[in-house]
Amino acid sequence: MEFIEDEKKMGYYVDKFNLRNYFREDFFSQYQKYMTIARFSKGEYLYRQKENIQYLYFFIEGKIKVSSVLSNGKRQALYYYKKFGILGDLELFNRSNPYTIIQAEKDSYCIALSLAYTKHLLYNDPVFLRNMAELLAEKLYHSSSNFSLNIYCSLENRLCAYLISSAEKKRDETGAETLVFQEKLSETAEILGTSYRHLHRTLKYLKEEELIEKCSNGYRIINLEAIKQLSSEQFI
Amino acid sequence: MEFIEDEKKMGYYVDKFNLRNYFREDFFSQYQKYMTIARFSKGEYLYRQKENIQYLYFFIEGKIKVSSVLSNGKRQALYYYKKFGILGDLELFNRSNPYTIIQAEKDSYCIALSLAYTKHLLYNDPVFLRNMAELLAEKLYHSSSNFSLNIYCSLENRLCAYLISSAEKKRDETGAETLVFQEKLSETAEILGTSYRHLHRTLKYLKEEELIEKCSNGYRIINLEAIKQLSSEQFI
DNA sequence: ATATTTTTAGGACATATGTCCTCATTTTTA
DNA sequence: TAAAAATGAGGACATATGTCCTAAAAATAT
Numbered sequence: 121m122e123f124i125e126d127e128k129k130m131g132y133y134v135d136k137f138n139l140r141n142y143f144r145e146d147f148f149s150q151y152q153k154y155m156t157i158a159r160f161s162k163g164e165y166l167y168r169q170k171e172n173i174q175y176l177y178f179f180i181e182g183k184i185k186v187s188s189v190l191s192n193g194k195r196q197a198l199y200y201y202k203k204f205g206i207l208g209d210l211e212l213f214n215r216s217n218p219y220t221i222i223q224a225e226k227d228s229y230c231i232a233l234s235l236a237y238t239k240h241l242l243y244n245d246p247v248f249l250r251n252m253a254e255l256l257a258e259k260l261y262h263s264s265s266n267f268s269l270n271i272y273c274s275l276e277n278r279l280c281a282y283l284i285s286s287a288e289k290k291r292d293e294t295g296a297e298t299l300v301f302q303e304k305l306s307e308t309a310e311i312l313g314t315s316y317r318h319l320h321r322t323l324k325y326l327k328e329e330e331l332i333e334k335c336s337n338g339y340r341i342i343n344l345e346a347i348k349q350l351s352s353e354q355f356i
Numbered sequence: 357m358e359f360i361e362d363e364k365k366m367g368y369y370v371d372k373f374n375l376r377n378y379f380r381e382d383f384f385s386q387y388q389k390y391m392t393i394a395r396f397s398k399g400e401y402l403y404r405q406k407e408n409i410q411y412l413y414f415f416i417e418g419k420i421k422v423s424s425v426l427s428n429g430k431r432q433a434l435y436y437y438k439k440f441g442i443l444g445d446l447e448l449f450n451r452s453n454p455y456t457i458i459q460a461e462k463d464s465y466c467i468a469l470s471l472a473y474t475k476h477l478l479y480n481d482p483v484f485l486r487n488m489a490e491l492l493a494e495k496l497y498h499s500s501s502n503f504s505l506n507i508y509c510s511l512e513n514r515l516c517a518y519l520i521s522s523a524e525k526k527r528d529e530t531g532a533e534t535l536v537f538q539e540k541l542s543e544t545a546e547i548l549g550t551s552y553r554h555l556h557r558t559l560k561y562l563k564e565e566e567l568i569e570k571c572s573n574g575y576r577i578i579n580l581e582a583i584k585q586l587s588s589e590q591f592i
Numbered sequence: 593a594t595a596t597t598t599t600t601a602g603g604a605c606a607t608a609t610g611t612c613c614t615c616a617t618t619t620t621t622a
Numbered sequence: 623t624a625a626a627a628a629t630g631a632g633g634a635c636a637t638a639t640g641t642c643c644t645a646a647a648a649a650t651a652t
Contacts, residue, residue, distance in 0.1 A: 188500060188501065188504040196503070196504040196507055196508060198500055198503070198504070209489075209493070210493050210496055210497060212493075213486075213489045213490045213492070213493035214490070214493040214494060214496075214497050215490070216494075216497070219501070220500070243482065243486055244482045245482070246479065246480045246481070246482050246485055249482055249485035249486055249488075249489055250449075250479055250485055252485075252489045253445075253448075253449045253485055253488045253489045253492060254449045254450070254451070256449070256489060256492035256493055256496055257445070257446050257448075257449035257450040257492055258450060258452075259496050260446055260450075260492055260495055260496040260499060261446060261450050261452070263496060263499040263500050263503060264424060264434055264456070264499050265424065265455070266503060267432070267434070267499060267502060267503045267506065268424040268432040268434070270503065270506060270507065271432055271506065271549035272432060272549075274637090274638065274639090275638080275639075276638095304598095304599075305599075305600070306598090306599075306600095313507035313508075314639075314640090315639070315640055315641075316599095316600090317601095317602085317639085317640070317641080317642090318638080318639050318640070320600075320601065320602075321602085321638095321639085322639095324601085324602085510607090510608065510609090511608075511609075512608095540629080541629075541630070542628090542629070542630095550609075550610085551609070551610055551611075552629095552630090553609085553610070553611075553612090553631095553632085554608080554609050554610070556630075556631065556632075557608095557609085557632080558609095560631085560632085
């Protein structure tokens, strides 16, 4: 990690992502003293297992992977940060040391809030604490849903849910707008907790059933309704 | 739910479970005005989906099941409250309405804190908020670990982890202390997210490998080391 | 432009797990 | 105590998913 001193850019981000909203208004100037822009190179760790947390990060740009690690060395990807988000909430409040690794997948930028001199203030800042509780509640809900989804639904269902959540609108040759899925398949397999082989097999089924079709750089969704039905609309 | 007015018992529980520690000391008397003992009959719901949360509960006694519901009507048990714990944290902070059902499995007692008149105070009580954040962080960590465990480990591994966590010390005929697992198998299958059939098959394997043995009212662990090894020591 | 690496594609086979049954045993209810 | 219901036990078979390989296609480096 390297720090980038750039007050102007910093101010820009503070406004863009409404960072003031995360804290008590009258505390903010205190916190601001300990905020810097941080840059992580591809592959670098933001937090490692059993390390004490030193910074809370507001993710700005790049791509960051959260995964848990098993003793056989395998990693289960839990989440990817691609849009704005907060990193370190779990680590800040969880006293036991979680077996989680957070690593930059691309060069990434965050706003780092050093905890050394601000922790006591943050622990007495109800706005911040409420935001953290909401964030954690949201992540918990996401994690529980995911857990149930994994237990009850076959990969076909989970894949459909994932297709919907990560496909993006693109124009095809004819100029029509369609949803196209362009993630790397190995990464998708990791997120879905399955083998590449099986993911591929399942994509083939969906192709054969004409719900998706292969296109130059990914898969195009051609029967969105059917995919929605197969996906997590499993949840009431 | 029925309320039980019993100031004496209430005071006893407040002390026994250190409920004062969950709040700002000088706010506590305010909260106390809105606390009562609540009794739920077997089968009754504490929270249902899409209902607004009215009480935060401190679970005292009985047994309460948390589960998520899929559209096919199936429920995935997520957690059982058997010892002291707090209910409603997720519901209090999660704005979206989660697909979660919380139901008493046995007649149960809680201390109910009505939120109608205390919410604004709780939202400005850093001690409470910090406790909630810690609780949510712990639950999130538990849920994520569970998720990874489910994805990477076969039922044999998960079952071993569960055996360890829920077996209890008992004396056998000779007076020696051993660990005995006495949960209902159908319930265990639900928690582990598997079919009764497969759970049973897996217990049989463990029996054949002489890690456990059938005893009058459950299974006795006879090779704890081996079970530990198969279990979540999967986690580094 | 060619060589090298990464990604996509899929065959063959083994294993984990689910569904559906049947029956014995235990617990609960009448 | 007898009848009914719940729980435990397990056979047979189908399906989901994993592992291991091999090869084509695409992306990247030399």
